Structure formats: C-alpha cells, structure tokens
Amino acid sequence: MATLQDASDMAFMRMAITEAHRSQPCESNTHAEQVALTKLDFKADGATVYTTMEPCSKRLSANVPCVQSCLRAGVARVVIGVMEPKTFVICNGVQLLQNAGVDVKLLKGLERDCLAPNKHLNIVF
Template identity: 35%
Template sequence: MSTSSLTIPETSDPRDVEFMRLAIEQAKLSAPVPTAYCVGAVLVNPQTFETLATGYSRELPGNTHAEECCLIKLSSLDPSSISSFSSLTIYTTMEPCSTRLSGKKSCTELIMASPIKRVVMGVAEPDRFVKCEGVRMLMNKGIKVTIVPGVAEECLSINRHVL
C-alpha cells in the first residue's frame, strides 16, 4: 500500500503551522543536487513547544537527511536530558524516507527507534527516486502522522531541480 492510498489526518493547529514554516525555511538552506530532495525538519518537545533541533538535507557530513540531522543533534545533548523525552514531534517538509539508495538507515527507521511519537509533514514523497512507504511504516508502528494542508506546493517548489 503506497502513501497515496492512505488517509493522512490534517492539522491546522497554529503551532503546527508555525513549526512547519520553520521546517520550510530549513529546507531552503539545502544545496540542490540532481539526485536528492531538499527537505527541512524541526524536532520539538510537544510538552513545552521548545525547538530541540533543526536540520536540512546534507547539512551535516555524510549525505545526511533533514530528520537524521535533527536526531544527530539531539544525540549530542546531555544524555540525561534525552532520557527525559518520552514523546517528541518532528516536523518535516516531506514524508520521511523509507529507503535510502546509499544503504544508510532510512529516516523512517531512525524515527521508529527514537522518542518521536508524532510526525507532521508538508507533502508525501514523490515517486521520483523510490516508492516511499514512510507514512505506512510509521502508522503501523503506532506513530501518529499528520499533514499540514496548504503547504504542499511550497514544499515541492523547493525541489524544482528534481521534479
């Protein structure tokens, strides 16, 4: 079952829209390359609405993805503070990848192994490079997935170089 056949609940909560706008700004920092999308992400503590980390595609060395950058930055915090997080939210401009052509762990796998319990996204990943199953995998694992309406075109326009 592909993402297009799933019903993804929408959120118009002003805080969700605000954090998605921040994720879109992060995506704009990504250097375009012909073989990958430009994605932005923001990792948030939903109890305090504190931004814990931001990230964008290829921000850190090693062909990193936006969600991966957030999790790498989170892991650099004081370990005792990380263990206090039981339920985080990540905002990402595009559906978390379910397959990495580089052979690295997918963002979906990284999210499922983390304290992230909610994913808010701007748009489903287009089928340009791989058939993404991120939403289905996350939902099957009990992670709540929602989409912010009205931002899909903006999230996709950042990726004109590959679409």
C-alpha cells in the same frame, strides 16, 4: 474550523520550510530528519517532527531510512508537508510510522512551499 494545534502545525511547518531553504547538501545525501535526530543523539522521546517531505522508508545510499531514525529516537508524532514523490523510491513511510504507533498528520496548504527547497529535483506537484 482550525484548531490551536492546526495553527501550531502551520507555524512549525513554515519554520521547517525556512530551515530547508537554508540547508546545505550533506555528505552522502543525508536527509534532514537524520541530521536533526543525530544532533539529539537520537533522544527525542515523545517529540513531534515537522518534515517538508514524507520520511523515507528506503535509502539507495548507505544511510539509515528516516523512518527508522524517527522510531529509534522515540518520536511520537510526525507532521508531513508532502508525500514522497513517486519519482523517487517507492515509499511507505507513513504506513510504517503508523504501524509503529506514531501519530502522522499530512498538513494541507503548504505543498508548493514544501517542495520549493527541492526544486532542483524537478518534482511536479
């Protein structure tokens, strides 16, 4: 049985998907989590982050991994649409967040929608 929290998570994830479709590529391939948390000056104590893809734990660019950005900002909860595909770097974002005491939820039901903004990456679901 779906809870009020489940319904809220679905609604906020749909908003995240809509924003992902609107976003433009950022310099140095900066990820959405880093962009959003930078705008908040990394002050998101107790906040929930809705992200279409698992926060990265390793970057091949000079950027800080999204997991570190979330932890630095004090994020308490992360709702993820899909796990990071194995075609990228080996990611252990969920494990690192959970080890740091962050509540992590993998939301089911919107996987294809979560991947759609990144269709140019040829990610197979």
